Amino acid sequence: MDLKNKQMQEQLLTITHGFEDYQRQLGAVSPPVYFSSLYAHPTFEEYMRAGAGRDENAYIYGRMSNPTVRLLEQKLAALEFGADALVFSSGMAAATSAILSVCQAGDHILCMRDSYRPVQSFMASVGIPRLKMEMSLVSGLDLEEIRRAIRPNTRLMILESPATFVFSVIDIPAVAALCRERGVITYLDNTYCTPLYQNPLNMGIDLVMHTLSKYISGHSDVIGGVLVSRDGGLIREMRHSTREWLGGILGPMEGWLAIRGLRSMPARLAMHQDSAMKVARFLEDHPRVKAVHYTSLASHPQAELIKRQMRGHAGLMSFEIDGTPEMAAKMINALKLFGKGCSWGGYESLALCPMYGATEEAARTSGVTRGLVRIHCGLEGADNLIADLAQALEAMDKA
Ligand SMILES: *Cc1c(COP(=O)(O)O)cnc(C)c1O
Numbered sequence: 001m002d003l004k005n006k007q008m009q010e011q012l013l014t015i016t017h018g019f020e021d022y023q024r025q026l027g028a029v030s031p032p033v034y035f036s037s038l039y040a041h042p043t044f045e046e047y048m049r050a051g052a053g054r055d056e057n058a059y060i061y062g063r064m065s066n067p068t069v070r071l072l073e074q075k076l077a078a079l080e081f082g083a084d085a086l087v088f089s090s091g092m093a094a095a096t097s098a099i100l101s102v103c104q105a106g107d108h109i110l111c112m113r114d115s116y117r118p119v120q121s122f123m124a125s126v127g128i129p130r131l132k133m134e135m136s137l138v139s140g141l142d143l144e145e146i147r148r149a150i151r152p153n154t155r156l157m158i159l160e161s162p163a164t165f166v167f168s169v170i171d172i173p174a175v176a177a178l179c180r181e182r183g184v185i186t187y188l189d190n191t192y193c194t195p196l197y198q199n200p201l202n203m204g205i206d207l208v209m210h211t212l213s214k215y216i217s218g219h220s221d222v223i224g225g226v227l228v229s230r231d232g233g234l235i236r237e238m239r240h241s242t243r244e245w246l247g248g249i250l251g252p253m254e255g256w257l258a259i260r261g262l263r264s265m266p267a268r269l270a271m272h273q274d275s276a277m278k279v280a281r282f283l284e285d286h287p288r289v290k291a292v293h294y295t296s297l298a299s300h301p302q303a304e305l306i307k308r309q310m311r312g313h314a315g316l317m318s319f320e321i322d323g324t325p326e327m328a329a330k331m332i333n334a335l336k337l338f339g340k341g342c343s344w345g346g347y348e349s350l351a352l353c354p355m356y357g358a359t360e361e362a363a364r365t366s367g368v369t370r371g372l373v374r375i376h377c378g379l380e381g382a383d384n385l386i387a388d389l390a391q392a393l394e395a396m397d398k399a
Contacts (some may be wrong), residue, residue, distance in 0.1 A: 004311060011079050011196060015262050019074040031071055033256040037062040056084075056239070062252075064244050069255040075262060076216075076226050079195035080208050083232035086239055087224060087255065091191065091211025093248035094225030095119050096126075098207055099156065100246075101238045102185050105132040107155040112140035112170070114163035114366065116189055140170045143178060150182050159205070160189040162306075164344075165354060165368050166293040166318060167192075169302045172309055176204030191215075191345075196266060197312035201230050212254075214345025215314065217261035218268055221346075224250045224258055268347075271379055272315030278382040279375070279389065283319050288393050290320040315377040316344050318354075318368075325371035327396050328353050332373065334395035337380055337388040344376035349385060351375045 001009070025032055039059035041047035050058040059065055069087055077085035088094040095116070103109060109127070111120060120137075127133040136149050140159060157179050161170045172188070179186045187207040188200045194215045200208050210216060212224030229235050243249060250258075273296070280294040292299070294317035295306050321328050332340060338351040355363040355370050363370045377385055 007081070007199070008196070008311070012266060014075055014078040015266065018078055019071055031068065031256065031259060033252050034067045035252055036066075056236075063247055063249060065239075066249070066252050066255065068252040068259070069250050072250070072255045072259050072262075073226070075259065076195070076210070077228055079262075080190075080201055080228040081199055081230075082201050082208070082228040083230050084235040085226050085228040086235050086243055087212070087226045087250045087258075088243065088248045089225070089250050089254075090223045090248075091116075091189075091209065091213060091225035092118055092122070093246070094209050094211070094227050095187075095189070096122050097238060097242040097246065097248060098187050098209065098227055099123075099127060099133075099158075101234075101242045102187075102207075103127075103131075103133055103155050106134075106153060108134040108136070108151045108153045109156045109158060110146065110149055110154055110184070111135055111137055111158040112160055112163065113137045114140070114165060114168060115158055115160040116164075119158060140175065141168060143171070143174055146175060146178060150179075150184060154182070154184050156185050156187060158187050158189075160192075161198075161200075162192050162295055162310075164192060164316060165366065165372065165374070167295050167300070167316075168367075169295070169305055169309075171305055172200055172203040172205060176200075176206075180204060192314055192316065193310055193312070194265065194269060194314070196269060197314070198310050201228065203309065206231065207234070212250075212258045212261075213343065215265055215269060215272075216345075217254075217258045218265055219257075219261060219346055220343070220348060222254050222257045222261070224254050268379065269312065269314065272377060273313050275379075275382040275385060276313060276315045276317060276377040279377050279385050280317055282386045282389065283317075286390075286393060288322050288396070290322050292319045293317060314345075316374070317377070318372050318374040320369060320372060321393070321396070323371070323396060325353060325356060325369070328371040328373050329356065331392045331396040334392035335388055336391075337384060338375060346376075347379045349376055349378035349380055 051060050073085040123135045138145050138149050176186050186205045188205045189209045191211050208228045210226050283289045283292045296313040332351045338349040341350050354374050
């Protein structure tokens with residue numbers, strides 16, 4: 001068995017059976033949801049010991065830990081080949097906790113320009129003015145630019161690959177090695193790939209973030225986030241500091257829904273990928289489409305790098321129509337199956353122009369146009385999605 005397949009087989013076992021024991025739960029094959037805000041102990045001394053020991057599997061109070069949530073953490077840590085994981089009430093709670101745990105006043109953060117915008121907004125409105133941190137934006141695609149931007153006080157680099165506008169990819173092992181050499185901690189948002197299609201910790205990244213709100217829960221009914229690291233000490237420190245004190249632990253019901261979502265993630269992703277590949281080829285051949293940005297296309301400018309570090313592709317892509325942003329909006333409105341909304345990773349198809357409200361200038365600096373259309377290919381079936389896109393692209397020209 002080659003390494004890739006061996007790792008995938010291991011991941012499938014983690015998803016289906018990992019850290020679970022039917023006998024511990026009266027034979028139930030679905031783990032219980034522990035709805036309990038506190039945990040009672042047989043003696044006061046045992047209660048005191050549970051608190052002092054900082055044992056991840058000893059329970060005291062629901063803001064610190066929960067057995068359902070812990071099972072999810074164990075599974076996610078194993079799926080990313082990390083030492084431990086910590087789950088949060090949202091992807092943003094995970095992201096901001098990572099910054100607050102790793103950095104302090106006076107530290108400098110390097111951030112990829114194309115990374116998730118709300119993290120940059122947090123830095124602009126809290127990190128920089130209130131906590132006296134510094135931040136520089138870089139493309140992430142150019143090692144020399146990163147090398148030049150690192151300062152003596154650079155503590156953290158925020159990365160995302162692929163980024164979710166035009167799906168540019170960073171050379172993860174190269175960026176991780178450069179940062180490590182200069183003492184900079186690397187954080188990578190791996191939401192697009194899920195742990196099944198890319199494992200950044202195995203490429204030298206220090207902290208991996210996923211929002212559970214996308215493919216991991218997979219049914220558009222959960223908000224949650226996770227941080228995973230090979231450094232169990234770092235996760236333990238966050239568990240007992242930022243997560244405990246900011247109060248951002250995931251709820252037990254959301255934890256259970258995410259465990260349930262994980263069970264079908266490999267099957268769902270395979271279908272998202274298959275549909276998206278067919279839709280991308282259809283769009284690439286369409287006379288009114290100027291460019292398609294999707295990670296599986298041979299026309300992707302970084303196709304070689306993608307083959308080296310990713311094992312699969314998701315349902316998200318973007319494209320440029322031959323027309324104005326207003327025509328793009330008209331095309332989106334003509335879509336019948338695609339909901340008009342943000343987010344992605346659920347069962348349903350979605351479409352929007354992510355930069356529509358921006359100025360031309362702001363759109364250009366992020367490397368896209370105001371009319372860029374981003375779609376998520378859901379589980380409605382490739383032929384249904386293609387037929388819908390075909391009629392909408394035709395409707396675009398009608399008065
Ligand atoms: C949705 C998303 C997030 C934020 O996650 P929340 O759970 O909504 O806070 C972060 N990164 C990426 C790439 C996302 O798509």
